[in-house]
Amino acid sequence: MARIKNKARDDGRLQSKVYIGTKNGKKQYKYVYATSTRELEQKVQELKTKLNKGLDLTADRDTFGYWGEKWLKLKKIEVSVKRYEAYSKRFENLEPIHDFNISKLKATDIQDIILDCADEPSEKTGKPYAKQTLIEIRNVAKQIIQLAIENRVLDYNCASAVKIPKTAEKSTRRALTEEEQSWITDTPHRAQTAAMIMMYAGLRRGELLALTWQDIDLDAHTIKVERSVSMIKGKPHIKEGGKTDAATRTVYIPGKLVNYLRNIAHSPLGLVCPTVKGSLMTETGFSRMWASYLNDLNIKYGDWADCMQTGGKCPSKYAPIEKPFLIPRITPHWLRHTFITLMYLAGVDVLTAKEQAGHADIKTTMAIYTHLDEKYKKKSINKLDEYLESIS
Numbered sequence: 001m002a003r004i005k006n007k008a009r010d011d012g013r014l015q016s017k018v019y020i021g022t023k024n025g026k027k028q029y030k031y032v033y034a035t036s037t038r039e040l041e042q043k044v045q046e047l048k049t050k051l052n053k054g055l056d057l058t059a060d061r062d063t064f065g066y067w068g069e070k071w072l073k074l075k076k077i078e079v080s081v082k083r084y085e086a087y088s089k090r091f092e093n094l095e096p097i098h099d100f101n102i103s104k105l106k107a108t109d110i111q112d113i114i115l116d117c118a119d120e121p122s123e124k125t126g127k128p129y130a131k132q133t134l135i136e137i138r139n140v141a142k143q144i145i146q147l148a149i150e151n152r153v154l155d156y157n158c159a160s161a162v163k164i165p166k167t168a169e170k171s172t173r174r175a176l177t178e179e180e181q182s183w184i185t186d187t188p189h190r191a192q193t194a195a196m197i198m199m200y201a202g203l204r205r206g207e208l209l210a211l212t213w214q215d216i217d218l219d220a221h222t223i224k225v226e227r228s229v230s231m232i233k234g235k236p237h238i239k240e241g242g243k244t245d246a247a248t249r250t251v252y253i254p255g256k257l258v259n260y261l262r263n264i265a266h267s268p269l270g271l272v273c274p275t276v277k278g279s280l281m282t283e284t285g286f287s288r289m290w291a292s293y294l295n296d297l298n299i300k301y302g303d304w305a306d307c308m309q310t311g312g313k314c315p316s317k318y319a320p321i322e323k324p325f326l327i328p329r330i331t332p333h334w335l336r337h338t339f340i341t342l343m344y345l346a347g348v349d350v351l352t353a354k355e356q357a358g359h360a361d362i363k364t365t366m367a368i369y370t371h372l373d374e375k376y377k378k379k380s381i382n383k384l385d386e387y388l389e390s391i392s
Contacts, residue, residue: 009033014040030060060153064105065098067148074147081230081237082206090133090140093117102145103154107161110141118165131168138162173333175341180330183297185256191293193264194273197223198332200257202339202357205332206230207247209281210238211272218258223251225358229280236280244360251356294329302326340365344372 009015014037018030034040068091075087097109114137117129129137142159149157176184176199184195197203203211206228215224226248229236241248266272275281281289295317303326304314315323336357343353354365 016040016044018044060101060103062102062148062153063098064094064100064102064144067102067153068094068098068144071144071147081232081239085232086136087140090137091144093137094141097141102148105145105158107158110138110159110162114138114162114164118168128168131164134164134168138164173331173337175338176330176334180328181338183301183327184335185260187297187300189293189296190276191289193261194289194332195293195335196257196260197272198335199338200342201251201253202336203251204228204247204336204358205286207358208273208332209236209271209286213266213268213270213272216261216272218262221253221255221258223253225249225251231283234283236282238280244358246355246360247358249355249358290332294325294327295323297330298323298325298327337368340368341372344369345376 013033013035015031015033022028034043072084072088072091076084079087094110094113096113097105100109114134117134117137119128138159141162142157145154145157145159148154181199184192184199194208197208197211198205201223203223203225207225209229210227211223211225215226216222217224227238227240228247229238231237267278270278271280273281275285299314299317302314302324307313307324307326340353340357343356348356350365350369351362353369354362357365359365
């Protein structure tokens with residue numbers, strides 16, 4: 001039982017000195033202050049309750065940032081470099097509470113950050129943060145506080161009460177339409193090979209950049225995914241294996257991709273998607289190549305007839321003017337999603353699709369297939385409606 005000793009301070013407040021144990025042979029005390037006896041007794045009782053729960057009262061001044069750094073150190077040895085960098089960015093998003101006392105942190109403190117991110121544009125996209133990003137920020141806060149709980153600093157995770165706004169934008173990840181797929185197959189560019197492989201083999205960007213021609217067997221119609229590239233501060237680093245154990249796989253590719261790859265001049269031992277000098281692409285290098293590719297697609301397939309900025313004319317790709325973007329901004333994620341959608345439309349079973357896509361959890365594939373079921377079954381019913389209307 002803690003022993004309490006009260007005294008009046010010069011500033012008029014009351015003070016209690018509570019014995020909380022020993023450390024390195026020295027007695028440890030915790031001081032509480034109040035303006036009335038009743039308030040003091042209440043604070044002492046709260047202190048006793050924490051002691052009885054086994055909480056470490058010597059850590060009550062630890063900040064959220066302090067435990068965040070400890071959490072990141074643990075994650076650095078547990079997750080991939082890419083995932084660690086993502087965690088670091090989400091921790092940076094929580095910077096407004098880094099100096100907050102973690103034991104006094106409230107759900108509203110984290111909620112304010114979530115609401116600000118939902119309303120204010122991010123530096124990267126110029127748009128408010130997507131719903132999934134907001135969830136990731138909250139989850140990082142929750143995991144940091146959970147680490148402090150496991151170390152007896154506090155006993156309640158306030159981040160669990162934080163809500164994600166229903167109005168938050170959902171990140172856009174969709175499959176390409178048949179017309180958009182034809183843009184990929186019909187437009188030569190240095191990035192076309194990357195786009196074709198992501199669309200017809202479902203490789204992730206990191207898997208694509210590490211791919212060599214030795215990994216491709218055109219006679220067997222296969223691509224072996226055995227390594228991937230992680231970007232560390234924008235620089236590429238090859239690692240054996242994929243994003244997860246399931247990511248190491250053999251992908252069976254369609255004849256359309258095989259025929260395309262047969263016509264690509266290459267070194268038998270070289271990278272499939274290298275820089276112009278044949279080396280691994282950096283993050284900036286890939287981004288610039290992709291931006292150039294989208295620019296070509298935009299000029300070729302954009303509807304310029306009604307574009308007032310260019311006088312209804314299609315501009316030259318080299319014209320020194322800011323060109324409006326008239327087509328969807330296709331991403332590598334969209335191409336991979338297209339691959340999974342094509343498997344669904346071809347009738348590939350969900351287990352095979354999971355293996356071909358390299359998903360670690362079949363729930364991921366199931367979620368995509370379920371969404372596609374809802375989308376295409378609705379289209380089938382619409383066809384019935386159209387037929388009935390045509391005969392009535």
